[in-house]
Amino acid sequence: MTKEEQLIMNFRDLFNKIAWLNKPKMEDRLKGYKPSEVHCIEFIEKNRETNVTKLAESFYMTRGAMSKLTKKLIKKGLIENYQKPNNKKEIYFRLTDQGKVIYNIHEELHKQFIERDKAVFEQVTEEQFDSMLRFVEKYNKHLDAEIKKQGLTTN
Amino acid sequence: MTKEEQLIMNFRDLFNKIAWLNKPKMEDRLKGYKPSEVHCIEFIEKNRETNVTKLAESFYMTRGAMSKLTKKLIKKGLIENYQKPNNKKEIYFRLTDQGKVIYNIHEELHKQFIERDKAVFEQVTEEQFDSMLRFVEKYNKHLDAEIKKQGLTTN
DNA sequence: ATCATTTTGTTTCCCGGTCAACAATTAATC
């Protein structure tokens, strides 16, 4: 196996483990709220004028999936939708007060997870950090170009 | 956002894009075979004495899911199962000739994807590579320890 | 202004994975 493959595989494994490890605590503190729901709430709070299409593109999911998810969140009273006066097509979302409670709990948990892994990150020099960031950003740009070349669209 | 978060987020995005970008070519050359099926075939070929439980642990999925998946692969004639003479409980899998054909096509595609991203990796020095590998391995070990601490098990 | 094209969001059907309950076998404990 080449180093490229090793690196990719190790990172993939890393993310599987992180998700696996975070799940129980998430479910404990955020009972009744699925990861996808919380993730959606997080995005809506952090981005202005979010609609179904933007959510789909960001999460690499279909508009259909996000349509259902946002409908559920509305039903649960976590988000609400609004439109602009001059546009009858696009529908945007914002958090309700209840949604913000969930958002804050999630942020807090997130900090705990960072804290849990602090030991690892402390051993990384600033130099290494920047090097990795440069790499991953370069790689992302490369893929963006490839995606554009292929002309892929969100379903 | 801290550098830690930035790094993690960028990598997550990276993997989404890779999956998104590889999908169409995979579906083209491996028509009729789903990513999960191919992934499963790959693992069985690369690991000795694979059973449902080992697959579940490696893929961070449930035994139920892998049980269904392997049953489907058997039905399609891509894998076959066998047991050891002194153990009536554990059931292992190996590829059939037809399964090996799929395996080889996948390997070939994999090389093409590596080739596509070669430009990025070429700009990485050996030093950087090793540095990143060390980091991700350290992080993985840290998480393994955390998982062990939590006493998590595959469902 | 009219008509075609594109964008946005929704809905139905289907598939894949989880969960939980289960039987069968093996390992551990006494």
Add this chain to the structure above:
DNA sequence: GATTAATTGTTGACCGGGAAACAAAATGAT
């Protein structure tokens, strides 16, 4: 050796997301 506990694999109910067909609105072309 008998009994209890743990492991392994399977099944059915359930749910989340994808694919595709669709309506409504906005944009473009003429």
